[in-house]
Amino acid sequence: MSEFVVVDPSDELSVDVLGEALAARVESRGSERRSWFDTFDWRLYRAGLVLEHRASPSGRSGFVLTDLEGRRLGQLPAPAGGTPGVDELPAGPLKEQVVGLAGLRTAFVRASAEGRVGVLAVLDADEKTVARVAVDGPLVVDGAEPLPVRVRVEALRGYEKDARGVAKRVGAWPLVRPAEETLFEAICAATGLRPGVYRSKPQVQLDPAMPASRAFAVLLDELLDIARVNVDGTLRQIDTEFLHDLRIAVRSSRSILKVAKGVFDERPRSLYAAELRWIGDVTTPSRDFDVYLLEFDDLVEHAMDPEAMRPFRTLLTRQCRKTHTELNRALRSKRFVRILDGWPDELVASEEPGPDADVPIVRVGGDRLRSAWRQVRRRGNAVTDASPPDALHDLRKRCKELRYLLEHLASLYEKGPHKEIVDELRQLQNNLGQYQDADNQRQLILQYAEELISQNAPAKTLVGMGRLDHYFEHRQAAVRAQFADHWARFDRKHNRRVFATMLESR
Amino acid sequence: MKVLATYSIKGGVGKTTAAVNLAALAAKEGRRVLLWDLDPQGGATYLLRVRAKVKGGGRGLVRQRLRLADAVKASDFDNLDLLPSDFSYRHLDLVLDGQKKPTRTIGHLLATLSADYDVVILDCPPSVSLVTENVVRAADLLLVPLLPAPLSVRTMDQLDSFIATTKGKSPAVLAFLSMADRRRSLHRRLVEELPRERPDLVDVVIPVASAVEQMGVRRAPLVTWSPANPASQAFARLWQEVIRHW
Numbered sequence: 001m002s003e004f005v006v007v008d009p010s011d012e013l014s015v016d017v018l019g020e021a022l023a024a025r026v027e028s029r030g031s032e033r034r035s036w037f038d039t040f041d042w043r044l045y046r047a048g049l050v051l052e053h054r055a056s057p058s059g060r061s062g063f064v065l066t067d068l069e070g071r072r073l074g075q076l077p078a079p080a081g082g083t084p085g086v087d088e089l090p091a092g093p094l095k096e097q098v099v100g101l102a103g104l105r106t107a108f109v110r111a112s113a114e115g116r117v118g119v120l121a122v123l124d125a126d127e128k129t130v131a132r133v134a135v136d137g138p139l140v141v142d143g144a145e146p147l148p149v150r151v152r153v154e155a156l157r158g159y160e161k162d163a164r165g166v167a168k169r170v171g172a173w174p175l176v177r178p179a180e181e182t183l184f185e186a187i188c189a190a191t192g193l194r195p196g197v198y199r200s201k202p203q204v205q206l207d208p209a210m211p212a213s214r215a216f217a218v219l220l221d222e223l224l225d226i227a228r229v230n231v232d233g234t235l236r237q238i239d240t241e242f243l244h245d246l247r248i249a250v251r252s253s254r255s256i257l258k259v260a261k262g263v264f265d266e267r268p269r270s271l272y273a274a275e276l277r278w279i280g281d282v283t284t285p286s287r288d289f290d291v292y293l294l295e296f297d298d299l300v301e302h303a304m305d306p307e308a309m310r311p312f313r314t315l316l317t318r319q320c321r322k323t324h325t326e327l328n329r330a331l332r333s334k335r336f337v338r339i340l341d342g343w344p345d346e347l348v349a350s351e352e353p354g355p356d357a358d359v360p361i362v363r364v365g366g367d368r369l370r371s372a373w374r375q376v377r378r379r380g381n382a383v384t385d386a387s388p389p390d391a392l393h394d395l396r397k398r399c400k401e402l403r404y405l406l407e408h409l410a411s412l413y414e415k416g417p418h419k420e421i422v423d424e425l426r427q428l429q430n431n432l433g434q435y436q437d438a439d440n441q442r443q444l445i446l447q448y449a450e451e452l453i454s455q456n457a458p459a460k461t462l463v464g465m466g467r468l469d470h471y472f473e474h475r476q477a478a479v480r481a482q483f484a485d486h487w488a489r490f491d492r493k494h495n496r497r498v499f500a501t502m503l504e505s506r
Numbered sequence: 507m508k509v510l511a512t513y514s515i516k517g518g519v520g521k522t523t524a525a526v527n528l529a530a531l532a533a534k535e536g537r538r539v540l541l542w543d544l545d546p547q548g549g550a551t552y553l554l555r556v557r558a559k560v561k562g563g564g565r566g567l568v569r570q571r572l573r574l575a576d577a578v579k580a581s582d583f584d585n586l587d588l589l590p591s592d593f594s595y596r597h598l599d600l601v602l603d604g605q606k607k608p609t610r611t612i613g614h615l616l617a618t619l620s621a622d623y624d625v626v627i628l629d630c631p632p633s634v635s636l637v638t639e640n641v642v643r644a645a646d647l648l649l650v651p652l653l654p655a656p657l658s659v660r661t662m663d664q665l666d667s668f669i670a671t672t673k674g675k676s677p678a679v680l681a682f683l684s685m686a687d688r689r690r691s692l693h694r695r696l697v698e699e700l701p702r703e704r705p706d707l708v709d710v711v712i713p714v715a716s717a718v719e720q721m722g723v724r725r726a727p728l729v730t731w732s733p734a735n736p737a738s739q740a741f742a743r744l745w746q747e748v749i750r751h752w
Contacts, residue, residue: 075584076536093624094536121582127725128555129582157587158579 002167003070003183004176006149015118015135018151021173022166024120024133030056034139035083035112036184037098039105040233040242041198047101049073050184053083053109054117065094070152070182083109104294106239111187113147115139122166130162131155133170136183144190150183151176200226200245201252205411208362212263213353215361216256219408220344223249223256228340235328240290243327247287250279255404259368263357265350272347275339282330289320292444299441302471303464311457312465315448365409366503372402373499380487389439392483396432399425414505417498424495431479431486438476445469507620508752509613510627511645511677515661515668517632520651520684522549523718523728525629527741528649528748530727533585537624540578540587542616544598544641545631548591554581555725556590563594567615568601574615575622583730587623599636608636609673613644634668642669645677647752649744651684651712654696659703680751681707682744687714710744713737 089095120133132154155163202222227249233242543550548558652658
């Protein structure tokens, strides 16, 4: 595919003029509202796909899937009236592909534009279309400057040579120059979007000699940025991953603030630690319900009659909606806005920094990692077969803190031993996570069984919940029985040696 | 990837018309469709305005001197590609006979396209031959147009025996009445009677229509330029039956 831009934006290249010059037939023309869909983390774009919806004032509406070069891979009709969501794609392979790639995420409108579109068909002697020429624009981009007219030559499979000939003729026109990017990329650039670029974790290269206060502030800045970009999607409930990423950014920030004791001024440090804890608390109920609903179908497979569990799902959905309303209220509050208002700056700007503020991060980081490692070992070794669930829950939290610290300080250490330790820790965390999940599920089942009884739910629903509880009880016991082996593996001498090697690798 | 084949031992029964229109309907739904015109007469190729020529001919394809994917031509319709006919296909039986597994060659060739297409429709030549044996082995569903004629039941019986003698997994068979002329009393009567004799005949009748003949002039599937035509509507119903049966 070849794409060109009209050199002088004031020149409006007409479809008729181009059609006459290329001896091509006008296949369609008119104005269109165009919207480009992708997930927040660009899963379609990263898979080499661009999904566009086009709607004309006459009511014609459809989705077009292309590759990154603009080659058409599929086209589907869409319901007329406004811009539909991808859930309105007609069932079929295209929808399966889009939904499959999106996974837990939802493809939503990332950019929109409106303007004239004309399509020319270049025909051979049999009047067979051998190439298409699309004349787009000028396009008025939502929230940005208009884009000049663009000419795109689309090759058809088996007729690539013809398309090259047409592109050569179009390119010879003094009115146009080759486009440096595709229309989609130009639209994204105009609206400040960078397709394919997404991060859910800080990507910072730390200098080992950097003062600890500065290094932690850089990390907190990145995390704050990640938290900020996920607020809108959380409020709009586009998908559950916005809240998930927001919470991880907040939790990571909390773990940094915890280890930054002695680095930052104690007053703002403890103040913000408490404020971030508040964000954690107000987001937890919504996240819990999101997870229950995401896992619901797998969950009810363990009940004898999944259909009987419908009242349970209805109740969870209602509760989920309620908690999200409360969450949105908190996210719109002055308190939340103030926390997100650049608080890492306040930590650094303080006139009374902690005693470790100027100590190189490699030293402070090493100390904190050793301490976090010791905490995990102390708690892990204290767990016995008789320990209550809280002991494992507490160990899990310490493991998380160690994991965040390892991830944030990764750039200070050699990749090999660092990766080995993270992998070992991950295995232990999986065991603890499964135990915790089963425990949570059981508590949820008990809590909602009582509520369903008060709502006169059918007996078969309650029997199903009993079965579920039984299933999770077994699962929890099985995971608990495996803990000792997981712990022994994590706490073996080899891992302690690798951890020490990692710390010395700088 | 689902493989359908329009097949009839007899010629001129509406096989190509069905193949082209069903391919267009599948493509319109967003399925990626390949129509392979295996008939050396090249009716489907002509209707889609593509030149009936494959580099290296049938021999080149079968012996994989040319990749099947490289012989594909886009039609004028989104999601619908064509593997054109070539006059050399008249010798395809001989070429296939020289292969190691002569009855499985077409199936093996199609497997190379499984990532590119959701539906492949094979438009077969009217005969009983090694080509059709290949088609029967490669297809998930055989679509059999039948004229409302007394001999049609016999044609179906012959087809059943042919499938029974073919090795491997048998495809499902979906027979439908084609080119039915409501003005003729014999047709009207047989449209009533034949389904009683052959319960495997689907309840879709493709009517004879001048618009179907016009396809040869317009060189485009009827369903794309006259979707409200009764024949188009019948093809749409037939497509729904296809989806139900595969």
